[in-house]
Amino acid sequence: MKTKILAVSLILASSAVFAQKKEIKSAEKAINKENYAEAKSLLKSVEGSISSQKDNLKEDFYVAKGLAYMGSQPQKQSVEDLNIAGESFKMAKELGSQDADANLTKVRNALINSAIADQNAQNFSKSAEKLYASYNLNKKDTIYLYYAASNATNAKDYKTALEYYNTLQELNYSGEGMEYYATNKATGEQEKFTDKEQRDIFMKTGTYKDPKEEKLPSKKAEITKNIALIYLQQGDTEKGLKAIDKAIATNPEDTDLLLAQADIYYQSGDKKKYTEIVEKVLEKDPNNAALYYNLGVTAMQMDAAEKSITYYKKAIEIDPKMANAYVNLASSMLMKEKSIIDEMNGLGMSNADNKRYDELTKERSELYKNAVPYLEKAVDLEPNNEQAIQTLINIHSQLGNDDKVAKYKAMQG
Known part of the structure; x- marks a missing residue:
């Protein structure tokens, strides 16, 4: 009796294998006819028992499943279907399929190209999802996790972005x-x-x-900075600064990290601390015109006109073609105008007040005349610099230079 029972079991097992082969072959035929819904249905009917079968049958199953979910136009498939297709091709590859790798590449390319299209359309959330899916299909390509984090940040999905950035740090990703x-x-x-x-x-x-x-270049400083900025966005300045400080403790000479730290202080409103750190960076990088320019902007925001003038002049000395530095230098010089006007408006009608009024009028005119050359240089470098042109029109109107007013108004046309 035991022998007969064994024989029946063997027959039943053989029948099950035959049935699975049949369904897989039918699914392959449906795929060739681009009837992917039918192929998916056929494959689902045998999926529960495929794990116990021989490798060659499992390989056929996973290749067919990948093709069914990838379709003839993978870029039009959902992220969910492409994920299933990708994981199926990965299984087929492990089982020895020679075609699986090429098909896996098609799936990843579809995800990446679709993500790029979403990014260009500013649909950052979908782009992040697809890029992360591509990364999951080949975790050696950490660049796509980085891109996913960037898109999640742009989508203001800070929780997801922080998760991705922290993973990049754990992986010691640099992007170099x-x-x-x-x-x-x-x-x-x-x-x-x-x-x-x-x-x-x-x-x-x-x-x-x-x-x-x-x-x-290395993206480590940028990643650390973004982690810190996300904490700042979430109202946790302490965590943000700790993230930067931890990175700097490991790489104290990394100027990119120092600048990231400076940016965090700037974003939190501590412009004094921002200036201190940038000045330290300039000790290591004294020919960085952009940093001097940034310090000039910060000094202007702190109403430190004389400091901003010094910074802008240094930026121009390093980079004589930096048009905005000339414009901002002139603006810094003109910041003194407010105190002159306030004093003029506060004067009375006495002889002494009239005398002082004339002195202030002359001082104001000198201020204008000193600012004009820097604005003219900015216009020489950038003939369409509207801010410089409009400021020149305003100054020459005050000085009574009608010909100059006409000249710069013509440039606005």
Whole structure:
């Protein structure tokens, strides 16, 4: 009796395998006819028992499942379906499928291209979701986790962004590396390649020209800064500063981190502390015109006109073509005008007051005349600089220079 029972069991097991093979073959036929709904239904009917089958049958099952959920136009599929397709191709790849890797790449490319389209349409939340899905399908490509975090931040989904950024820190992600490009001769467009080896292979085909390489800087400071800014956005300045301080303790000479720390203080309204840190950075990077310019802006916001003038002059000394520095330098000089006007308005009609009024009028005119050359230089560098042009019109109107007024008004047209 036991032998007969065993024989019946073997027959039943064999029948089950045959049924699974049949359903998988039927699903493959449905896929070839692009009847993906039918293929999904057929595959679901055998999914519960596929884990106990031989590897070759499991491989066929996961390839078919991947194809069914990927469809003929993967870029139009939902994130959920592409996730299922990707995970299925990963399983098929582990089981030895030679086609799975190429199909997995198609799924990831569909997610990435769709994410780019969402990002361009400013649908940052969907873009983040797709980029994170792409990262999950190949966790070696941490760049897509970084992009997902950036899009989540833009979507103001700070909880998700913070989770992604913290994961990047745990992975010690820096983003440093090289990007490899070449120009497609047929389209004339520059294309990016996965690595140097891939780019060189395409160069040998003769269809590409002008190989180019770009160094990618470290993103560690930016990630730390964004974590801190998110804490700040959530009203937790203490956590934000702790995040920066922790990173600086490990890398005290990293000027990018120091500037990130300065930005946090700036965002929190502590402009004095911001200035102190930036001045320390300038000791290491004394030819950074942009930092002197930023200090000038901060000094203006603190009503420190003389300091801002010093900073802007230093920025111009380093970079004589920085048009906005000339405009802001003139604006800093004109900040003194308010105190002159306030004093003029407070004077009476006595002889002494009239004398003082004339002195102040002359002082005001001198102030205008001293500011004009910097504004004119800004216009020379940027003929469409509306702020500089309008300020010149206002000054020359006060000085009675009608010809100058007409000249700059004509430039506004």
